Amino acid sequence: MGRIFISAGHGSRVNGITDPGAVVAGTTEAREMILTRDLVVTELRSRGVEVLSVPDNLNASQAISWINSRARPDDVALEIRADAFTNPSVRGATVYFIANNDQRRRNAEQLLLALIRRVPQLPSRGARPDTDTGLGSLPFTRQIVCGSLLMTIGFLTNPDDRFIIQNQRRDVALGIADGLVAWVRGTALPPDPNAIVYPEINISINGQVYGEKGILVNGNAYVPIDLTDRLGLDLSREPNIRRLNYRQVVFIKAVDLRDYTIAVGWDAQSRTVLLRSILKVCPGALDRIMGNGNTTSVQLIMFLKSNNEAALTQFPQIADLYRQEGSIEGVNYDIAFSQMLLETNYLRFGGEIRASQNNFAGLGDVGGGPQGASFPNAQIGVRAHIQLLKAYASTEPLVQEVVAPRFRFVTRGIAPLVDQLSGRWSADPQYGVKITAILRRYYEMAQIL
The missing domain is CATH 1.10.530.10 (Lysozyme)
Known part of the structure; x- marks a missing residue:
């Protein structure tokens, strides 16, 4: 079995000065990630897993070199970070993997699932290729010789995520440890004894039955995100869409579709969420001033x-x-x-x-x-x-x-x-x-x- 390298992102030193990363509400990304990393390391060692913590006095390129000088082919590496955004409503966890690598994608999905199991209040933003980042790639996923992933645990700029990072730190660490152990051992996550089973609901689009079922979560209808392609929408990267991973399918809250030219209704008798797209205007043209009206x-x-x-x-x-x-x-x-x-x-x-x-x-x-x-x-x-x-x-x-x-x-x-x-x-x-x-x-x- 391989070893695990773990790095706390933005905990490094640049020109002799500690890089704090995002600074929000009296705390810093560096502080929160180092504290979380240390708990993960402790948990992994308690399970008999060999783990190496990347020193915090290294900059990003030095940290990669430090790992590469020690890594063996069966080792794995993870960097944990917290995100920040100008819109404080944006939240959730993401795991980035090197693009066009299905094995690493599956590792990322497994790691994210393990975290969300332990902290279900933390929304999942999905496993994403590093090409989805602003720079189009991530050094940590590209330059390390062993398998590597980069996880953003949540957004420090979102009060709910920040509360989870600071007050549910042990649960976060346990989830990360669960995923890392499964990854390095090449095993599946054990069945979750506390897994929630959501009741199924029917979906109707413009009066036609949709072939896949939705789910009911706390009284809210959720639908598979794949059906939005049929409606002419691409919501895969929308930051304000709430996503839920359930049985290897990504679901979104149906009512959120109202912001994208979709009417949403509910038929209680048949337990069906009713979706209706605009019939006379192409999706996306609702807000174009020049054009024809549709009402009498x-x-x-x-x-x-x-x-x-x-x-x-x-x-x-x-x-x-x-x-x-x-x-x-x-x-x-x-x-x-x-x-x-x-x-x-x-x-x-x-x-x-x-x-x-x-x-x-x-x-x-x-x-x-x-x-x-x-x-x-x-x-x-x-x-x-x-x-x-x-x-x-x-x-x-x-x-x-x-x-x-x-x-x-x-x-x-x-x-x-x-x-x-x-x-x-x-x-x-x-x-x-x-x-x-x-x-x-x-x-x-x-x-x-």
Whole structure:
């Protein structure tokens, strides 16, 4: 049986100074990984496994040389790290292996499974080839002469992961030790006596039964990630998708698909999760401003009235106007209508702009007046809104005479997607997200999505 080399990433010294790695919430990556590494070493030795701890006073290249000068063909090497990201919601563990090596991929999957068994609260981000990293390769997986893997235990920038690393350190160490022992001995992980069995559920996509089953986890429907390819989505690298490894299949939470143009429902009687993709728009085109709308005037009116029963009292033709004016200029009137609902609070107004101004999208006046632009009637107000959207989303000329006061000041075609209106049309960085959320809601109500 071979030996195990284990290194605590970012615990090295560079030019005589300790490299702390990520520094978060009063701790450092180096500190947390060294403490975890030491527990792993202790656990491995208690099991009679020969383990060599890479000295912490070596830099990355020296650590690789240190291992290579001692390694034998049947030895294995692991470096453990913690990750960090600007978005604190991103979390989970990953094991990286050298690309195009199926044996090393299986080792990585086994090591990750062992960790998640011991710490099920830690999400798995999967075993990944080192080509998925920012640099396209990892020295630790490429330059070591024996089999080697690199594990990121979690994200220090995520409070939940940080809590697990600091407060469940022994469980983490036991999981890593389980995986390393199975790897170096060339054996499978022993059966997990505490393995959870999730109840199966059915899956329906656009009214058709999907051949594979989903699972129910704590009341939430999970579906195999492979089915998203059928829906025209690639979620394999999306950082905010919750993944769950279960019986060698990766599952994702069904409700998360709502952010990707998929409607999600549930039929309790048949225990079926109902997935419906948009039928008239190609996946990914939901947020493109230039294009055709998909709803009828009746559908727009029904959605508007469901949110404001009195909405049509002053503007009875508002749905027809948006469909008409949007179609003339080639602007997706569904998007324009959603923006109008956001800006006017479903035609309640109540802000600086009054209903009498016929200004449905917070259009500013060239003179810079505090109350924005005013228009003689609802049709001209809608037309101005559509024209300004076209200015942002397209370089094509207007079909009708310009009535939008600030049309000529917009850099044409600068924002073809809804989210690109954020920070331009409105200072709100979530402006585009809010418009799209409204759009999805009434597409779901209209059974389009």
